[in-house]
Amino acid sequence: MGRRPPPAPLPEPCRWRRTEKEPRARERRVAELTKRIKEIHADSADNYGSPHVHAVLRRQGTRVGRERRTPDA
Numbered sequence: 001m002g003r004r005p006p007p008a009p010l011p012e013p014c015r016w017r018r019t020e021k022e023p024r025a026r027e028r029r030v031a032e033l034t035k036r037i038k039e040i041h042a043d044s045a046d047n048y049g050s051p052h053v054h055a056v057l058r059r060q061g062t063r064v065g066r067e068r069r070t071p072d073a
Helices: 012-018 025-043 050-059
Strands: none
């Protein structure tokens, strides 16, 4: 198997899009989820672990995998 050629340079519009500073949709969802997890945990006097927090999120209608990790978790 040969080596892959180096990637072609990005056209100017793509370079601009990559450097934009506004958070992407996934980053906004992760930030909101992190905020809600911290609120649930604080409301429980820091007693709830991840299984209980997951159950609370499900009861509130948030669909998230039980093993989902947030960046600051």
